Amino acid sequence: MFIAASDTLASTRDCKSPRELTRSLRLDPTCVYKGSILIAASDVVLDCAGASIDASTSRVGITVRGENIENVTITDCSIFNARNEGIRIRPPISATQMALLPLHERYLRAPKNISINNVKVKGAGNVGIYVGNYAQNTAIRNAYVTATGGVGVYLDASSVRTVLLDSRLEKNGYGTSKEPRRNREAVAIDSSSQNEVRNNIFINNSAGGVFLYKNCWEHYKDPNQAPRWMFPVLNIITENHFSEKVGVWIASRQLKNQTSMNCGDTAIAPGYYRDYAEYNTVAANNFLGGITGVVIQDSFASILHNSFERQEGACVLLGSPLRDRLLPGGISGTTLRGNACASTRGFVAQGESEFAECELNTLKKQEFECSKQDSNGRAPQP
Template structure:
């Protein structure tokens, strides 16, 4: 019966899969391409493609009359061995179609119109094999949702675990577990904007967690969009064994520090006129960093106008029983609270200085004078975040 079901699943998949023998030069994995909109794949807890190493490509269709955008793909309850790439104009920022489009204004809009959109992965295990980047969102990819997924295995390739390429945006990664061993940062946001990275657990981030940058000029392509207006919140990073010069979150990790940055000269826009990352106007809020001493290596902010530890999404006050905080000689006293209270103290850069549960609503902490702190308090169903200036 089990063998019969497996054959039946394979037959159903063949209805909307196009199997290819070529592999873009990345590996010898079997390539499966999905280009039909409104496709739902539910493995019901089993393996995708019988557990074989697979290069899963979700792509739009290029016709003589233009691109037919692939939309509304859902993949759920599967274990995928290999890597996933979602693409339109090209497989990466240096692809011929992407490069040609980048030489004129309107490139971001063209890339987004060609790339797949509204793609969802739910309860999927993605096990890195064969040197494939586990998940690659190629230029222009939008509205991809990855939730309750687990990234595992060892990435022996040169890429990160997740790559958000140029001109992509509006993607969401929520409540995922990243435990893939990788030789660089876990999640690269390369000229990608308006993404939400929330509630994820980065179990291994020794080479860095989330990096925002813009790959100026690589392959001669002009990068138009900057890594701006991204929200990184409520994530937990294990930074044990963090490499020197690496960070849990780095806003603006390159800023022209690559030898190919001038390969796109000659155009009056984008990275052709300025090689900086412009990792600006991002929100970094309520992230937890484990395994570091005195906050070393947690957040590096090389952008501008980034908001770190703002309270707009978590502030829930009660006017009739408002939290009151008093600080006396390094002792924090919380009033109007009943029962156990969870408290986190952040410095102005977003580093977590303390994270514990109080039983008596009193916390002793060596606050430095003339410094700004943010204190996040959770008591029952109520939460607050307070900005404290120590005089």
């Protein structure tokens, strides 16, 4: 059934969700709709008007999928208990089929200019909001994502220019009754570039806040998996508040033994694979509590004008002895400028890694010099 944008879907009976939309629709705000909704055409606005979608019997609450689909808006929706994803943006064909196309055609066929505004996603089994491979110019604003079994917001391989703005991600990644030990982060930037994460609140997500990494082509024998060719580069994480174990982790898979992932990439040591996450910027954020504010395991990161308080470990941790064994030579090109750390351990460079630029940083309100660290990477007490 298709209803014009000026119409309202009646809620006098069973409140069953419209199965497929090819034109704009406003839902009845007093209704709880059962099932999933597929948006299958461009230039569609789904205005839930505050209505709820009970997706407990569906894999996905709202899906955006269509050939060359663009200019879709999802607004003012509450989506509960989807078995897999609350909202999913996906290309018209599988990842392996996309990988067979010329690169320009992949981006031509993928979703573009999808806006998700003022939504609540709660209790999704796998991912709260999933931005699929090759999606471009996705905007997520004023979202509240909570109690997702896995990642709150997932940016999949080769997607570009997603903006996550003015949102709150809380208590995601703790698994479900079927998979109780997921331990995932609020936002995963997996082989995706040129994204912006701005002015969001991250609180008590299982593994941490924003993790950037290149998937090792895990489960490569699965016909739905394709190799990752893009690195998570040129991402900006700014003006956010983090109350997490780890706020931001750059190259978060570098120190992880991924034997169980059945990876298709070439190993650099048994169970370990090269992770890539260069040229990313973490600026003007507030990190409160947790273990470490920012962990850096790849080169050319810029850490600028952040504030750190009450971390148990370092405010910023660069490199590790394990990484030196896996990839000799240390991490290069890291800029540390204008940061304020109120925790004990300060800004730590381990092993062969060192800060390439270090200026105007403070540790407990006193000037911090990166060169003054002992052989274990510990900063002296001010």
